[in-house]
Amino acid sequence: MSEDHVYLSLAEGHEEGDARWAFGTGFEDPLHGVDRRVPDGVDRAELAACCLALADDALVQAQRLAEWTTRAPELEEEVALANIGLDLLGQARLLYSRCGQVEGGPDGEGAAGGPRSEDDYAYFRDAGGFRNVTLAELPNGDFAFTVVRMLALASWRLAQFHALAASPDPVLAAIAAKGAKELAYHRQYAADWVVRLGDGTEESRRRTVSALERVVPLLGELFAAYDARDAVLADLRQVAGAAGLRLPEPPGAAPAAAGRDGVHTGHLAALLAELQSVARADPEATW
Amino acid sequence: MVTAATTATTATTATAETRARRIAEGVPDPELPMLTLADLGVLREVSVGPDGTVLAALTPTYSGCPAMAEMRAEVAARLRAAGFARVEVRTVLDPPWTTDWITAEGRRKLAEHGIAAPAPAPAERPGGGPVPLVLSATRRAVPCPRCGGTDTEETSRFGATSCKALWRCRACREPFEYVKEI
Numbered sequence: 001m002s003e004d005h006v007y008l009s010l011a012e013g014h015e016e017g018d019a020r021w022a023f024g025t026g027f028e029d030p031l032h033g034v035d036r037r038v039p040d041g042v043d044r045a046e047l048a049a050c051c052l053a054l055a056d057d058a059l060v061q062a063q064r065l066a067e068w069t070t071r072a073p074e075l076e077e078e079v080a081l082a083n084i085g086l087d088l089l090g091q092a093r094l095l096y097s098r099c100g101q102v103e104g105g106p107d108g109e110g111a112a113g114g115p116r117s118e119d120d121y122a123y124f125r126d127a128g129g130f131r132n133v134t135l136a137e138l139p140n141g142d143f144a145f146t147v148v149r150m151l152a153l154a155s156w157r158l159a160q161f162h163a164l165a166a167s168p169d170p171v172l173a174a175i176a177a178k179g180a181k182e183l184a185y186h187r188q189y190a191a192d193w194v195v196r197l198g199d200g201t202e203e204s205r206r207r208t209v210s211a212l213e214r215v216v217p218l219l220g221e222l223f224a225a226y227d228a229r230d231a232v233l234a235d236l237r238q239v240a241g242a243a244g245l246r247l248p249e250p251p252g253a254a255p256a257a258a259g260r261d262g263v264h265t266g267h268l269a270a271l272l273a274e275l276q277s278v279a280r281a282d283p284e285a286t287w
Numbered sequence: 288m289v290t291a292a293t294t295a296t297t298a299t300t301a302t303a304e305t306r307a308r309r310i311a312e313g314v315p316d317p318e319l320p321m322l323t324l325a326d327l328g329v330l331r332e333v334s335v336g337p338d339g340t341v342l343a344a345l346t347p348t349y350s351g352c353p354a355m356a357e358m359r360a361e362v363a364a365r366l367r368a369a370g371f372a373r374v375e376v377r378t379v380l381d382p383p384w385t386t387d388w389i390t391a392e393g394r395r396k397l398a399e400h401g402i403a404a405p406a407p408a409p410a411e412r413p414g415g416g417p418v419p420l421v422l423s424a425t426r427r428a429v430p431c432p433r434c435g436g437t438d439t440e441e442t443s444r445f446g447a448t449s450c451k452a453l454w455r456c457r458a459c460r461e462p463f464e465y466v467k468e469i
């Protein structure tokens with residue numbers, strides 16, 4: 001055994017299912033070995049729905065961020081966007097896995113075939129089965145739209161994760177407590193860029209104003225799904241103020257039906273077509 | 288009643304546990320190979336059950352840490368190679384990993400490799416309160432791990448791995464990585 005470096009030991013004999021054979025390809029259950037029991041008194045359907053919605057928000061955002069790879073304005077920003085997407089993908093995997101355990105039944109083992117896996121949720125549901133908010137699925141647009149959207153979504157998700165860190169479900173509470181640390185960095189990254197662009201050139205300011213005008217009207221849907229109006233508007237006002245911009249008037253009411261009801265724009269179906277194409281071409285494939 | 292036999296078993300378990308812990312602690316981190324899993328603070332528990340099964344518990348640094356499966360497999364492989372037939376490596380999520388768990392030895396090794404160690408993690412809930420913007424006074428200066436100078440600047444919030452940011456030193460002109468406190 002090569003004691004000094006993990007990579008060197010990759011070349012040595014491996015056993016069935018040994019994740020060391022190729023670094024970064026070990027997609028086993030991210031909740032491996034975590035106590036899967038659901039505490040008494042917790043509404044399982046409600047818990048599963050909460051995990052699913054938060055996972056869908058994260059997966060769809062992660063996919064949009066991955067689309068920036070090779071297209072970002074600078075290498076550093078490309079690395080940043082990919083890292084943020086990776087954090088969100090990690091959160092999505094944990095939440096899908098928890099959703100599968102909770103839906104699976106009292107012991108989390110599920111019926112025949114076991115509980116649904118993260119792959120079942122990510123690759124084998126159509127757009128109507130997804131519960132992500134509309135804001136997450138819109139195309140990236142320009143860099144200004146991407147960072148303004150990220151600021152709004154990170155701020156809103158951070159407020160939810162702060163609250164969920166006290167969830168009666170210990171697994172969801174742990175996922176939220178961990179994710180909150182990551183979201184604080186995402187929000188900070190986005191905020192710094194909104195200030196830089198908003199207080200930058202005439203062109204970058206014009207684009208940032210335009211992004212705010214597109215993002216703010218969609219906040220009603222976010223607040224209807226989870227009411228973090230005060231926290232999100234405080235963040236947006238602080239950041240817009242630092243950029244010398246005025247925040248457009250936020251909407252008072254939410255649309256009748258939207259992402260959390262499975263009602264989506266056509267953009268989600270296109271996003272999923274790309275995300276799911278390989279898995280659906282060969283549903284039995286493993287990786 | 289404690290018999291001679293149970294005392295002997297307990298002693299054997301204790302010895303086995305010490306040996307198993309030493310092996311698991313020595314596994315290098317795949318992303319920061321100058322650190323062991325113990326240095327990084329991700330190895331949360333090593334114990335040996337009455338039937339000789341080794342139980343090791345690992346916690347991810349970030350939710351999307353792509354190295355978790357490799358760490359788990361490496362810990363199990365090294366323990367099996369050392370003669371422990373039954374090994375179980377579990378994931379623990381609670382409490383969440385914090386850079387405060389990087390040991391003094393780990394910090395020394397980071398500095399030796401030109402990576403700035405994290406400051407103490409914020410005690411309050413992460414991201415509570417206003418957004419710490421780039422020009423705000425709440426941002427800390429990261430001292431250069433090469434020359435010790437404090438005239439440094441961030442070049443990118445995110446680096447080659449989730450846990451690091453890119454910085455550069457205006458005094459010695461060297462770029463360096465910095466492990467972000469979480």
